[in-house]
Amino acid sequence: MAVILTALAGGIAWGAGQAPTEPADLGAASTPGTDDAEWRLPQEQEGALARTDSHTVIDVLAGYRVLNVNRYGGRAAEYDYLHSGPVMGGAANYLGPDNKFSLDGKYLNDRDFQGELSFDHKGISRFTLQTESLFHNLDHLQLFSGPFTAGSASYTPVDADPAAVYGVRVQQDLARFRYKFAWLPVHLNLQYWRMFREGTGQLRFADQAFEGTQNILYAASRPIDRQTHEGRFEIDAHLGLLDVIYDFRIREFNEHSAIPRDTFLPRTDLSLMMQRNGGLLQHDENPDSRFHAHTVRLHTSMSGGLVGAASYTYGRRENLSNLSDFRGADQTYNILQNLAVDLSYTSCQFFSAALKYRRQDVERSNPLTLASSSGIVVNPPVEVRPAMDSQKDVISAVLSLRPAATLTFKGEYKGELFSREDSDAWRRPGEVATVGFPSRSVTHTGTFSVLGRPVRGLKMKAQYKYSTTDAPAYATGYEEKHEGAVQASYNAPNRWGVIAGVRVNRENSDHLAITAINPQALAVLPPTYPLSRQRKGVTSTASLWFVPWNKVTVTGSYTLLRTSIDQAVLLASVLPGLATLSDYTSQAQVYSVNAVYQHNDRLDLSLALQQVHSYADFDPQFLVSGASDTSGIKEISRLKTVENSVSARADYRLAEHFSCSLEYAFREYDEKYNSLFNGSVNSVMISMATKW
Template identity: 35%
Template sequence: MIHNIAGDLSFTPVKHISLALKYRHQEIERDSPATVNYPFASPVTLLVRPSSDSVRDSFILSATMRSDSNAIYRLEYSAELEKRNNLRDSGSSPGPPYLLHSDSRQTHTGAASVSLRPYKGVKLSSFYSYSVSDSQDYISSFSDRHKAKLLLTYTNCGKWGATASYLGQYETGENTASTVAPAPVASYLLPRKHHSGSGNAGVWFSPAERLTITTSYSYLVTDTDQSVLFSSLISDANPLVVTNYSSSAHIYGIDAVYAISEPVDISASFQQSFSRSRFNVPFRSFSLAGVAGPFDTSDITQLTSLYYVESAVSGRADWRISSTFGCSFDYNYRRFDSGNSDYDGSVHTAMLMFKAKW
């Protein structure tokens, strides 16, 4: 069962400044049976872990200033408070279903954004936010995060235009993991650093009436440093391994849209991406409690390295038969090339749709 409560309050003290306060409350209640019967187990009746309930409260306070029609400035602060119960410790052994705990988390975020129109046809938008969290529930959660966005667009009398954007993010976090053997249980902190970025650029133009052509390029990159506990049975004094995961991609695309007549449009596009990824793990040898023989991390980096090229061609036709009925046809062709027959191949997709509205 889900319960939601929302409230908004806005105030404009002067002509160019407005203030707003938003509140959101959500409760999620889950029910599960106390036991289940499983005929192949002994005993037949098994305990079931109680379902987790959660309560979330969000507060957003913002201030917006419009100095003129060409400039908008905005400041925002948000706080999110979350409580959950019937949780199992991450990284611990399953154990009895009654070994549970409750937790709470607070996330605070401050953000600033600016939107400008310095010249005719030019629009510039920028955004920055900083967030902190006092609890990392998952390995990919953050303790603090920086995020920045920048967007620039230009339009020349509807004949051609260009866009450029950048998105960057940097975050750090820390999680815990435990070994279950040999006893006693030992807990370790797993620090994590992650940054990602993407740059995009595109140009569109209309060489003829009812024809628009768009070209685009994108570059994506991500890099993560993470300490990893490969097994909960490691008996070495220092069981952690500092790993790095990195990936990048170059994406090129071109598409064209042509209106044959008022009710009929056709479009075609081509896109190609060149991607690579790698999970870099230094060589380490481990001893596992109760297991004979040494174990090591050799070949993980080589096995997880991947470079592939993905090519895609698509076409679409739309026919608006009347104000009530219409139909469209889609065709897509995708091909994957990585040098590995387990991943390589091609896919053809065709779809015919009929639409009606009244």
């Protein structure tokens, strides 16, 4: 801070000579007796006359919404609180010579609302308050229908609250303040943000060990009471050729509901990684955490030519676990260091270039052992794998060439180097406890795009991207990736318009492999299985709008999203493991039609129709090995749904300052292979509004 204040003194001295160019930014006032003070005087008098005007606009809305739910409505209206009630809304705006004020709010119910308040005084001080809340209906998933056995192990489902209905309210609040010092080229920014979730959700957990004893799968209700708070302090200063910004933020997450505690069976088989006794044990904790970071940013003038920017961030993330059965998780923390450097050059309107560098260094720390309460672990203490530090370097270069006003070429290269420490397989004495990860991977990506406007009203864009990675870390990674996209739009004003685009990508991984641990032979090196992978994806959109008659506008659109993956999968029920080929396909198609009709200056009508068809299919190659086989997996995992929605609205202006509206909406969810979540929601809302 002392360095910044010292530089500010120099910045004021430097800015004194530059005041005529940027008097507003520096907050400098004219000196009495100078020439420019004389010619500025008439402007200030003229402005004083103009500043006597003020404008105020107020809107108020009130109404009532009625909902009717048929069967289960949580999928049909996933983010809607399914209860009837009054609705309200309003806005107030004031524009004066020195002050600006704005207040806006909408209220559907006590779980779904939004509000914003902002105030500005002469551009010197400004504050904003925002709040927003929504409700999310959560599914109550069913466990398998009854007990069964697999080899020598038995499995039993237990749902402790089968009739429970789940949902969570999510609210965000924001307070922001900005102040511009009149005597320094400095801005002060303060911000507070919080998000909290409250409600009830389903918790699913298992007491299992894949051995001959009983295994139980549980479902239970769990209260949700989670809060995240973040405070931010930022100060920025204009120091001549440079702008300097210091930013500090601290964020905390707190779980206010109790840690679940249930009775578990003893698991003392020697083939297990950790043998423990039975009893009442904690599980599924959402640990509290804290994160704080300091950031310093520098950048030169953003007004073209040669522009440079740099930033450095030092942060620390801490685990604040409250577990009492096992202690040591609260000793883990990560130290993050981020460095960014940007350099761009624009020689003329036809050419520009940019070079960017990013580095992230993550230092992870955790204890070598976990302490446990007496009697839980058969052979304490519990050993923990050493933490893996990581470093990531990214460099990118962008060139843009514009040979004509209607044609632009753009090329980009990005290289990523990711390194890990302590990434080899962890071996406890006589045992292989975990799999390993590649210690180093390099990814190269090149992108080329063309943008053009060959004729008036027509815009076109084409892009191709190629990526390659030498060592994917996970079985879902890629070694080679191709991606191409084409988009075009045409607009004939007040008549018709069309936009269409398609994006195709393909990923190949011929050398992927996964290592499996055999719990019955931990002293033996684990086997490795090749899992070659091919992924194809297509996203296409098309939209057309036209004006068939005067005052009528119709819009139709279609969207397709499709993904298919061919990859071997590993069956965990077979020891030490067995791979088989599989195909996975998911697809969604969205059809929509909208129409708007303005009958006259008083009456507006609108209609919207939408239908979504989606399905997912997982099809492993049929395989039988001993008591295990893959038959039936496709049937129990397939998904096919149709979602329909219809909405209609009429707005009528009763008088100059009064209007009313009537809105109807219908939403339906229909799953073909499982009717558990099928249902529909009808809603009708009527409201009156006034404005003055």
